[in-house]
Amino acid sequence: MIWQQEECLTRDEMQALQSKRLINTVSRVYHNVPFYKNKMDDMGLEIGDIKSIEDITKLPFTTKQDLRDNYPYKLFAVPMKEVARVHASSGTTGKPTVVGYTKNDLDMWADCIARFYAAMGATNEDVVQNALGYGFFTGGLGFHYGAEKFGATIVPISTGNTKKQIQVMQEFGTTILVCTPSYAIYLGESMKALGIDPRSIGIKAAPLGGEPWTYEMRGQIEDLWGMRAHDSYGLSEIIGPGVAFECQAQNHLHINEDHFVPEIIGRDTLKSLPYGSEGELVFTCITKEAMPLLRYRTRDISSLVDAPCSCGRTTIRMTKCAGRTDDMLIIRGVNVFPSQIESVLLNLGETAPHYVLIVDRVNNLDTLEVWVEGKEDITFVDGMRYMKEIEKKITDEIRSVLGIQVKVKLVENKTIERSEGKAKRVIDRRNK
Amino acid sequence: MIIEQLSVFIENKSGRLYEVMQILGDANINVSALSIADTSDYGIVRLIVSNPKEALKLLKKQDFSVQATPVICCKVPNTPGGLKRMLAYLTNDSISIEYMYAFSVGDDASIVLRTEDCNKAIECLSKHKMELMKASDIYQI
Numbered sequence: 001m002i003w004q005q006e007e008c009l010t011r012d013e014m015q016a017l018q019s020k021r022l023i024n025t026v027s028r029v030y031h032n033v034p035f036y037k038n039k040m041d042d043m044g045l046e047i048g049d050i051k052s053i054e055d056i057t058k059l060p061f062t063t064k065q066d067l068r069d070n071y072p073y074k075l076f077a078v079p080m081k082e083v084a085r086v087h088a089s090s091g092t093t094g095k096p097t098v099v100g101y102t103k104n105d106l107d108m109w110a111d112c113i114a115r116f117y118a119a120m121g122a123t124n125e126d127v128v129q130n131a132l133g134y135g136f137f138t139g140g141l142g143f144h145y146g147a148e149k150f151g152a153t154i155v156p157i158s159t160g161n162t163k164k165q166i167q168v169m170q171e172f173g174t175t176i177l178v179c180t181p182s183y184a185i186y187l188g189e190s191m192k193a194l195g196i197d198p199r200s201i202g203i204k205a206a207p208l209g210g211e212p213w214t215y216e217m218r219g220q221i222e223d224l225w226g227m228r229a230h231d232s233y234g235l236s237e238i239i240g241p242g243v244a245f246e247c248q249a250q251n252h253l254h255i256n257e258d259h260f261v262p263e264i265i266g267r268d269t270l271k272s273l274p275y276g277s278e279g280e281l282v283f284t285c286i287t288k289e290a291m292p293l294l295r296y297r298t299r300d301i302s303s304l305v306d307a308p309c310s311c312g313r314t315t316i317r318m319t320k321c322a323g324r325t326d327d328m329l330i331i332r333g334v335n336v337f338p339s340q341i342e343s344v345l346l347n348l349g350e351t352a353p354h355y356v357l358i359v360d361r362v363n364n365l366d367t368l369e370v371w372v373e374g375k376e377d378i379t380f381v382d383g384m385r386y387m388k389e390i391e392k393k394i395t396d397e398i399r400s401v402l403g404i405q406v407k408v409k410l411v412e413n414k415t416i417e418r419s420e421g422k423a424k425r426v427i428d429r430r431n432k
Numbered sequence: 433m434i435i436e437q438l439s440v441f442i443e444n445k446s447g448r449l450y451e452v453m454q455i456l457g458d459a460n461i462n463v464s465a466l467s468i469a470d471t472s473d474y475g476i477v478r479l480i481v482s483n484p485k486e487a488l489k490l491l492k493k494q495d496f497s498v499q500a501t502p503v504i505c506c507k508v509p510n511t512p513g514g515l516k517r518m519l520a521y522l523t524n525d526s527i528s529i530e531y532m533y534a535f536s537v538g539d540d541a542s543i544v545l546r547t548e549d550c551n552k553a554i555e556c557l558s559k560h561k562m563e564l565m566k567a568s569d570i571y572q573i
Contacts, residue, residue, distance in 0.1 A: 374497055380441045380497040382439035382476060382478075382546075383531075384469050384471065384476065387441075387474075409473050409474075410441075410473070410474060412441065412442065412443050412474075412495070412496070412497060413495045413497055414495045415443070
C-alpha cells in the first residue's frame with residue numbers, strides 16, 4: 001500500500017515539484033532567518049539565482065554548530081506563536097540543539113511516518129507498541145502521531161520496564177513494535193529467558209532505528225521474532241524519524257525527497273557527488289515552515305540509489321549508513337560526543353584530563369565505561385568511600401548532562417595512552 | 433605515636449602489587465604491616481614501612497598514586513576481649529574508626545587504626561593506659 005501519491009512520481013514530476021518548493025523555501029528563509037540572509041549575502045547569492053532544483057548546490061551548508069550558535073530559536077523562520085512544538089537533543093556542555101514545528105510541519109511529519117507504516121504492510125487494524133522515548137526525543141512522538149494519522153492503534157508505552165513491555169505485548173495484541181534495534185534483541189532475549197517465545201506474540205513488523213545496526217543484526221532480530229525488521233532513518237534537525245524508510249523489499253531506504261532533498265557530498269571536497277558515490281549525507285528541507293534547514297550536513301556516510309524499486313515507489317533511496325564523519329557515538333540510541341564527557345570531567349575537576357571511553361555490548365545492550373586517571377594529589381584519597389564518591393559524582397553528572405548511565409573507573413597515573421596527534425579517546429569493542 | 437602509613441592506589445592488574453614490593457625491596461625498605469582494601473577494579477594498599485619518607489619518594493617517582501596517612505598502632509593483649517576494651521574506650525569518647533587492620537603473635541596483638549582525629553585517639557587511649565607504639569619502634573631511618 002502506498003500512502004501518498006508523491007511517493008510514485010516520475011523523476012521529471014519530482015524535480016518540478018522540488019524546484020517549486022526549493023525556490024519558495026529559499027525566499028522564505030532569506031527574508032525570515034538572518035543567519036541565512038547573512039550567509040547568502042556574504043556569498044553574493046541572490047534568491048533569483050535559485051531557479052531550479054539543480055541550483056541547490058549553490059546554497060550554503062548548515063552544520064550542527066550553526067544550530068548550537070543559534071540556540072535556541074534563531075533559525076526559526078516563523079514567529080513563536082506559530083511554533084506548535086519544539087524538540088531538543090542533548091548538546092555539548094548541557095546545551096541542547098532545538099528544533100521547531102508549526103502545525104503544518106507536524107501534519108507533514110505524521111504523513112511521512114504514515115508512509116512508513118504503509119510501506120511495512122500495516123493496516124488500520126494493527127496495534128503499534130511504541131517503545132521509543134516520549135519527550136524531547138523525536139522518536140517517540142514521531143511514531144506516535146504517525147500511527148494516529150495512519151489509523152492504526154497506538155500503545156504509547158515509551159521506553160523501559162521490560163517486564164511491562166512483555167505483559168502489554170501479550171495482552172494488548174501488539175502487531176507492530178517500534179524501538180531501537182538493540183532493544184529489539186534485548187526484549188526478545190528477555191522473553192526467551194522467561195520461557196516466552198517472541199514468535200508466539202505474532203508481531204509482523206518493526207521499524208527500527210536510532211542507532212547503527214548491521215544486516216547480521218537484522219537477520220538475528222527477524223529470526224528471533226518471526227517478523228520483518230525495517231530500517232528507519234531520521235534526525236531531529238531535519239524532522240525526526242520519517243526522513244527515510246525501508247519498504248517490504250528491504251532494499252535500501254526510500255527518502256521522502258518531496259520534503260527532504262538529499263545530496264551526497266565528498267568528505268573532503270564538499271562537492272555534490274553523482275548517484276552511487278559514497279560520501280556525507282546532506283538534506284535540504286523544502287516544505288518545513290518553522291525551521292527549514294538548507295543543505296544540512298548530517299555527518300552520516302551513505303550513497304544514493306536511483307534504480308526503480310519493486311514496491312512501486314520511485315523516491316530516491318539511500319544505502320544503510322556506513323558510519324560517521326565525526327567522532328559521535330550512539331549508545332543505546334543516545335548521541336554522545338567524547339567531547340561532552342571531556343567537558344564533564346574538566347568541569348568537575350576531580351580527575352586528570354586523561355580519559356578513554358570503552359564502548360561495548362553486554363547482553364545485547366550498549367555499555368559505556370569511562371576510564372579516567374586521577375589528578376595528582378587530588379583525586380586519590382586514602383579511603384574507598386571517597387574514591388567511590390568521586391566515581392559516583394562523575395556518573396551522576398554524565399547522566400544529568402547526557403542522559404546515559406555510564407560506569408566510571410579510576411585508573412592509575414600514566415596508564416592512558418598519550419599521543420602526539422589526536423588522542424585516541426574511544427575504544428569501540430562492539431561488532432561492526 | 434603517630435605513624436605515617438603509606439596508601440598506594442593500584443589497579444586490579446596482575447603484577448602491580450609485586451612492582452610496589454619490588455621498589456621497596458630494592459631500596460632495602462622493610463614492610464612491617466600491610467593490608468589491601470579492594471573493589472573489583474582497584475585496591476588501596478596500606479603499608480607501614482621502615483622508611484616512609486623514602487618509600488613515598490620512590491613510589492611517586494615510579495608514577496604510583498601514593499599518600500601518607502597518619503595512623504596509630506595500639507597493642508592489646510592476645511586474649512579474648514582484648515580488642516573489645518580498646519573499642520569501648522574509643523566509642524565512649526565518640527571517636528570513629530575509618531579502618532583498621534590487626535595481627536596477633538605471641539602475647540600481643542598489634543592494631544593499626546585510622547581514626548578521623550589521631551591526636552584525640554592518642555589522648556583517649558593513653559588516658560586508659562593502652563600501649564601505643566612509637567614511630568621509632570617501627571622506623572629504621
